[in-house]
Amino acid sequence: MIASLAARHSWFEATARARLAGLLDPGSFSEILPPAESNPSPHLALLDLPGAFDDGVVVCYGQLGKRPIFAIAQEGQFMGGAVGEIHGAKIVGMLRRAAQEKPAAVLFLIDSGGVRLHEANAGLIAISEIMRAVLDARAAGVPVIALVGGSCGAFGGMGIVAKLCSAIVISEEGRLALSGPEVIETVAGVEEFDSKDRALVWRVTGGKHRYLMGDCAMLVEDDIAAFRSGATEFLAGWSEPVPSVAHLRAGQQTLENRLAAYASYRDGLQVWAALGVAEPESVPLLDRDALVALKEGLPT
Amino acid sequence: MNASLPRNWDTLRQSRGRRLERAASLGFGKEIPVDRIIDLLEAVIQPGDRVCLEGNNQKQADFLSESLADCSPERINHLSMVQSVLALPSHVDLFERGLANRLDFSFSGPQGARLAKLVQEQRIEIGAIHTYLELFGRYFMDLTPNVALIAAQAADAEGNLYLGPNTEDTPAIVEATAFKGGIVIAQVNERLDKLPRVDVPADWVDFTVLAPKPNYIEPLFTRDPAQITEVQVLMAMMAIKGIYAEYGVTRLNHGIGFDTAAIELLLPTYAADLGLKGKICTHWALNPHPTLIPAIESGFVESVHCFGSEVGMDAYISARSDVFFTGADGSMRSNRAFSQTAGLYACDMFIGSTLQMDMAGNSSTATLGRITGFGGAPNMGSDPHGRRHASPAWLKAGREAYGANAIRGRKLVVQMVETFREHMAPVFVEELDAWKLQKSMGAELPPIMIYGDDVSHIVTEEGIANLLLCRSPEEREQAIRGVAGFTPVGMARDKAMVENLRDRGIVRRPEDLGIDPRLATRDLLAARSVKDLVRWSGGLYAPPSRFRNW
Amino acid sequence: METLDFRFDSKPVPRAADPALCGVVGSGNLEILVKSGIEPEACRVRIKTSARGFGETWRAVLDSFATSHPAGGTVIAINDMGATPAVVTLRLAQALAEYQGGGL
Secondary structure: OOHHHHHOOOOOOOOHHHHHHHHOOOOOOEEEOOHHHOOOOHHHHHOOOOOOOOOOEEEEEEEEOOEEEEEEEEOOOOHHHOEOHHHHHHHHHHHHHHHHHOOOEEEEEEOEOOEOHHHHHHHHHHHHHHHHHHHHHHHOOOOEEEEEOOOOOEOOHHHHHHHHOOEEEEEOOOEEOOOOHHHHHHHHOOOOOOOOOHHHHHHHHEHHHHHHOOOOOEEEOOOHHHHHHHHHHHHHOOOOOOOOHHHHHHHHHHHHHHHHHHOOOOOHHHHHHHHOOOOHHHHHHOOHHHHHHHHHOOOO | OOOOOOOOOOHHHHHHHHHHHHHHHOOOOOEEOHHHHHHHHHHHOOOOOEEEEOEOOOEEOHHHHHHHHOOOOOOOOOEEEEEEEOOOHHHHHHHHOOOEEEEEEEEOHHHHHHHHHHHHOOOOEEEEEOOHHHHHHHHOOOOOOOEEEEEEEEEOOOOOEEOOOOOOOHHHHHHHHHOOOOEEEEEEEEEOOOOOOOOEOHHHOOEEEEOOOOOOEOOOOOOOHHHOOHHHHHHHHHHHHHHHHHHOOOEEEEOOOHHHHHHHHHHHHHHHHOOOEOOEOOEEEOOOOHHHHHHHHOOOOOEEEOOOOOOOOHHHHHOOOOOEOEOOOOOEOOOHHHHHHHHHHHOOEEEEOOOEEOOOOOEEOOOOOOOOEOOOHHHHOOOOOOOOOOOHHHHHHHHHHHOOOOOOOOOEEEEEOOOEOHHHOEOEOOOOHHHHHHHHHOOOOOOOOEOHHHOOEEEEOOEEEEHHHOOOHHHHHHHHHOOOOOOHHHHOOOHHHHHHHHHOOOEEOHHHHOOOHHHOOHHHOOOOOHHHHHHHOOOOOOOOHHHOOO | OEEEEEEEEOOEOOOOOOOEEEEOOOOOOEEEEEEEOOOOOEEEEEEEEOOOOOHHHHHHHHHHHHHHOOOEOEEEEEEEOOOOHHHHHHHHHHHHHHHOOOOO
């Protein structure tokens, strides 16, 4: 048995509750609206679908390295982590409370394809409220850290939410984008994007690509302990910046530059070559440490 | 005695000569230009010929198959096809377009529904559905091909062939055809000046054609560890502790399902903790399953002989030549006929899964409206009465089946199933769909994959039934019902009789084996993702794109 | 969706972690919430399941569970997305163990 494999507890595979159990300081998990006190979605019941007691999201108080934090964890196995009305209200409530109580951070364990289409407008409104609440919490000086490494990634509205957070910690297995691969293929055809070519999907949306592009602050192993130490390390060196128009303008300029440089490319391989990676085809097989070293050696 | 004309004793050779002359008269040498392949086929194939179209789990002579289907049915018709697998659309096109009308085969897989329709419309006559060894055997008896259309990795200018890791059925087909006056045509992926090794000598090969694209290979034996369930882990624990360990099974074959993949992934963890390394699972007749990598790397496995190869495994296999059969060039040599023989005669155990099982233990993967066949499972999943050499596992099973004074041993044939499949379809049934299928197809026998009297053990999430120890048909039936869980046939068990069987160790529950089902978690798997398998292989395993999440 | 209600006699079970939750409402899976009830010698179960028409199978699975484990004094709520009896049996054992303090 390879010892490093035996010790690994995959974030990708774990349930939302198992991720929280390994992420927070032992014994510090204190759930708000636990399953026995909350109600499954009434919208799903109307559509004759079974709901989940927690509506697919766990919100809690806890500690990380003895500092008080709030945590929000989406359950990707329940309806693809999609955001419904109750699910969204739990997240928004937690973020608003953070703006008032000012914990050291909110850890947002995103694992979601976006809006729960079954709940239509209620889901759409919920997503927009989450976006506002993330920005309000940050404006109150509370960092909101997105942790992305679940099977559903962060897509649709939750992809936007992830980018509104103070920073994103991602694993190689994690994915981040707006439209999901299947959506693109359905709308634009297989020639535009082959969603069954999973290696391509990861070269375009996966954690390594997002990290190389500078969309994510940290790349960690697919391991609950690695997410814990990554989040801890990130928070130790972070203070939430005061929002400014100049900062927004700079961000906008970065995105425009990116569009100008890469809009015609079809594959992450081309982008990496343009970034100065000498052997782009080797990137998918590099381990986490080698990739981080590669990025640090790239021309800026 | 009547006077008679002197008989010609070389009609096959003469026929072969005429075919080759027709090809020569059209200007064909040994290397056929790709755009003239149809002219060649129409020159050397005659109406009524028996044609073998190579194709099996891995490689397919797909270009030759499509080309044959595009030939004129005016020129070529009434062909009798003999082939291991009916897998490609073009295989069925041959019948729909009127080129062929008779079929002998082993497995039809994805074309099963189209095949069933043709049979019902009486547009195809099925000789028989064989096991692989039966079909190969008949190539040398009464089904010898006039023409064989085969697939190879590379040819040189003389026509020597290199088969690469996917040797599969080629040697059996070529040997039967080339030495009985037949014509051998090979599609190749590349032409080389110097082959890495010669697998088929040039004088057994009449024509080669460079296919427009490499023959298609399906990653059939790759099971993503991420999809293995806790219930499968539980069943794997029971199988290892209750069968592998108790009989000391060292030589074996595994099916290709997730159930047996779970066993492979528990060898370096659960089985190692039970102290079984070196005592079980040392020698295998098995395709190179990626899920076997952790067991190999942990030193469990001494040898693996393969039917064919698997996509992405070539570099790993080359680097583990102590374990796999490899040529001097470093690449693997597989051979379905030999590996099936090993599976039949040299293995102490076969373990696999099925879709349905009846109360006599007969099992089948045939479902209504599809004719699928069973490939190699019936050979490996049967107790060969011709076996003579002894081994501890074989002798122990023999004593259980035939008593302390048994004069022969017994192969372990294990069926491992969850009591319900997806959509709550029960695996255990009073009557197999195979019987209805037999009626609707007008077949002489129901398509049974493994006969009940060959089955020694059944493993389900509810327990293990040891059929060797049953002493009457009633006991067998109740032993099967006793592990059939909450299926209707399981609930119809005679509870008192099942408890009696349990007291006698014929039915055993997880707790009887000292297994707590709550310990059956995915954490026990040596690899929980395809990426873990890559890590175990030291980066040598290169999984196909569809299995990646990186 | 179908809602099923059952009541089974069962020996009382000691409680340590009340309520206890096990499993996720995902394809082929289910979540089970075990809470304390008012009848010490009975186990009440309410199931919401996406698969219709399996009431008798549920009854058999739960009856076997309540007979083979002490589960009296509990109220069990289940949200199911087509789990097989094998998965249900495993989750019930896990949930009850959790309810008794989580020790294996």
